[in-house]
Every structure is written in structure tokens, then in C-alpha cells.
Amino acid sequence: MLIHEYQAKKFLKELGLLVPDGQVAETPEEAQNIAQELGFPVVLKAQILAGGRGKAGGIKSARSVEEVSSQAASLLNTRLITPQTGPQGKLVKKILVEKLQQIKREFYLGLSVDRKHERLVALVSKQGGVEIEELASSRPELIKQEIFFPDAGLYSFQRRNLTYFLDLPAEVIKTFLDYIERLERFFLRHDLKLLEINPLFLTEADQLVAGDIKMDFDDSGLVRHPELAPLEDLSELSPEEIRARKFKLNYLKMSGHIGCLVNGAGLAMATMDLIQYFGGQPANFLDIGGGVTEEAVSQAFEILLTDRDVTSALVNIFGGIVRCDLVARGIVAAARRISLQKPVVVRLEGTNVEEGQKILEQSGLPFHFLPDFEAAARKAVELSKVDLQE
Numbered sequence: 001m002l003i004h005e006y007q008a009k010k011f012l013k014e015l016g017l018l019v020p021d022g023q024v025a026e027t028p029e030e031a032q033n034i035a036q037e038l039g040f041p042v043v044l045k046a047q048i049l050a051g052g053r054g055k056a057g058g059i060k061s062a063r064s065v066e067e068v069s070s071q072a073a074s075l076l077n078t079r080l081i082t083p084q085t086g087p088q089g090k091l092v093k094k095i096l097v098e099k100l101q102q103i104k105r106e107f108y109l110g111l112s113v114d115r116k117h118e119r120l121v122a123l124v125s126k127q128g129g130v131e132i133e134e135l136a137s138s139r140p141e142l143i144k145q146e147i148f149f150p151d152a153g154l155y156s157f158q159r160r161n162l163t164y165f166l167d168l169p170a171e172v173i174k175t176f177l178d179y180i181e182r183l184e185r186f187f188l189r190h191d192l193k194l195l196e197i198n199p200l201f202l203t204e205a206d207q208l209v210a211g212d213i214k215m216d217f218d219d220s221g222l223v224r225h226p227e228l229a230p231l232e233d234l235s236e237l238s239p240e241e242i243r244a245r246k247f248k249l250n251y252l253k254m255s256g257h258i259g260c261l262v263n264g265a266g267l268a269m270a271t272m273d274l275i276q277y278f279g280g281q282p283a284n285f286l287d288i289g290g291g292v293t294e295e296a297v298s299q300a301f302e303i304l305l306t307d308r309d310v311t312s313a314l315v316n317i318f319g320g321i322v323r324c325d326l327v328a329r330g331i332v333a334a335a336r337r338i339s340l341q342k343p344v345v346v347r348l349e350g351t352n353v354e355e356g357q358k359i360l361e362q363s364g365l366p367f368h369f370l371p372d373f374e375a376a377a378r379k380a381v382e383l384s385k386v387d388l389q390e
Helices: 005-015 028-038 065-075 132-138 156-165 170-189 219-224 226-231 239-246 265-277 294-305 324-337 353-361 373-389
Strands: 022-025 042-046 059-062 095-099 103-114 119-125 143-148 192-203 208-210 213-217 250-253 258-262 284-287 312-319 344-350 367-369
Touching: 005 022, 005 170, 005 213, 022 028, 028 042, 028 065, 028 095, 042 065, 059 065, 065 095, 103 132, 103 170, 119 132, 119 156, 119 170, 132 143, 143 156, 156 170, 170 192, 170 208, 213 219, 219 226, 239 250, 239 294, 258 265, 258 294, 258 373, 265 284, 265 312, 265 373, 284 294, 294 312, 294 324, 312 324, 312 353, 312 373, 324 344, 324 353, 344 353, 344 373, 353 367
Parallel strands: 258 284, 258 312, 312 344, 344 367
Antiparallel strands: 022 095, 042 059, 042 095, 103 119, 103 192, 119 143, 192 208, 192 213, 250 284
């Protein structure tokens, strides 16, 4: 679960880290009032759950009331398109108005899951304000990392290694060490996947100030943190995604035309890869999971087929815990409810596959049955293109 920058900065303030003075505005008038209270110059930052805002024009500075008004009006209620939003962009409903900082240097400080080493990693960089992936590729010598286990945490020598790598002024070394320790405890206690301060400013007054912050909480850990639930911004989710969550479905809307209903995240990823290999584009990621009910399958299929962008669908089920007959009954119920018109390719394997196949065949609905994975994906792509041409 991603949260907005202004929400994450509240956590940082509670932890004792310095952040720029600022408040959230939802109208140009509110932005003007906040700016006058803070004093000029100020910076206006679009609050969306996506990175790359600066390059996309989502961060603007202002030195007068008139500039604040015009800049706020240009951001609010517009769609900001960044490399992480897709072509549809994200609607800007709020902006964060902050006092502009007098910056001497910029750094990067992050904590994340290191899947390669199956541990956690703390990262720092001598250069902030740029994407860490780009920097790792172009200037790896500017980055220092320390791998650690969650039960042990960072050792003192690892925190020192990270701190001294940045060549900080002597008067802020203790502050940086303190920042790392507090952030690490917060990261572990709240089950985060990513905590990223980028940039971390060293101001002219030799203070370390968090210029921007990204926090991504592990969805699987949220059951342990019910107090975090109100922070989720459901307005950034599509209606289909909100509906899918009610039935505990893993659904993500995408920009293609081939709907996918699959059990298991790995099989879902492989299905989308194969669709693209044969020249198509998936319209969604949809993993119904292992302990799914017949009603949840029915809702998943309806969500899939009522998407206007979907021209064909691929049901790819490998029955283990999930029984093929349960999936088949759920699909048929949804198909009859919505008067199915779109072509659907079905591949079933595993538990109760014969019974599932029989249910689908006897439904009289327009299903295309293919037992081979590649053949099923190719057929779904072909059918989607026929519908688009028509």
C-alpha cells in the first residue's frame, strides 16, 4: 500500500526527522493562504501515488501570490502523466505547499526488500534527486549498500559504513546515524517494502531535511496494522480494483484488450508474458488466489468481461487447491448474468478438470477450449484482433 508524500512526512515528523514546513491544499485559494503563512518562496507538489512527478511538471516553485494561484490552478484537477502512471495519468486532487529549502547538497537514503539476497537492504547515495535505478546503472560508485536480516537489523558498523560513505560535515554525522536507526525501526515495525527519502537535503544551515519521501507498506502485513487502513487513497484505484478488493482478488487494470483470469501470481505473469509474445496486450492482472470461493470467481469474471477495453478473454487455471469445477461454475454464473458476448478462451488443468470442462461445455456459452498453454494464449490474441478490426 503506497501512501502520499504528505502522509509519509507526518510519520517522519513523529520520528523526529526534519521535513520542510508545509500543508496540503485542495484549491488555489487554500494554496495561496498556506504560501502566505509559510513565506515565499514556496514549492507546490502534486500528490499522486506515482514517481517521476518532477520531470512530468508536477513540482513547481512560486515566489508570489499570483504565481501560487496560477501554478496551483495548473496542477489541481488535471491528469499528471509520468513513466509510472501509464498514458491515462493520475488525477491531481491535492497539492503539498512547502517552504522552499536553501540546499547545499542532496543525498539518497532508502530501505527496501532485496529479493536477490532474500534479505533487506539499506542504501545511500552521494547524489539525490534522481532515480536510484538510473544511478545504479550510470554511476554505481556513488551508491553504498548494506544487506541485513530483519530479525537482527542493521549493525552499528553498517550504519557507520553508510554514514561515512557520504562524506558528511562532522556536525551532522550523529544526526544521520540517528535518522538511519529510527527509520530502520519504523521500517521493520510497520512491515514496509520500501522507504525512500529522495532527496535528503543538506541545507545551508547544515540541517538534514527530508525533501521527498516514499513509503510502500506490504499488503500482506496490513492485517497487523489496522491503524494504517485510513491512509489508503481508494480514489486512485479504478472501480474494478475497488470491487475486486471486496472479494480479496488480486486485480490490476492495464491498457490492453485481452482479459486474463488466472490462479497464482506466477502463472498470471507467465500468461501475460505469453500474450505479449504473440503480439497482444493484457487488459489486466487478475489472480484469483488459492482459497477462492465460487462467488469470488463469478465476480472476477464479471469484472473482467464488463471492462469496455476487453475484446477477448483468457481463463488459464491450473487446479491444485482451486478446483476446476468451482471455477467453471463461477464463470458460467457470471457469463449468464452479463449475457456473455465476447469470446473466451479456456484452458483448464488439474483438480476436477473433467467436471469443470463438462460444466462449461454444457453451458452453451461461446467458450473456446484449448488444453495447450501456448495455443490458448495465441487464440486469445487472434480473437482480440478480430474484434478490434470489426
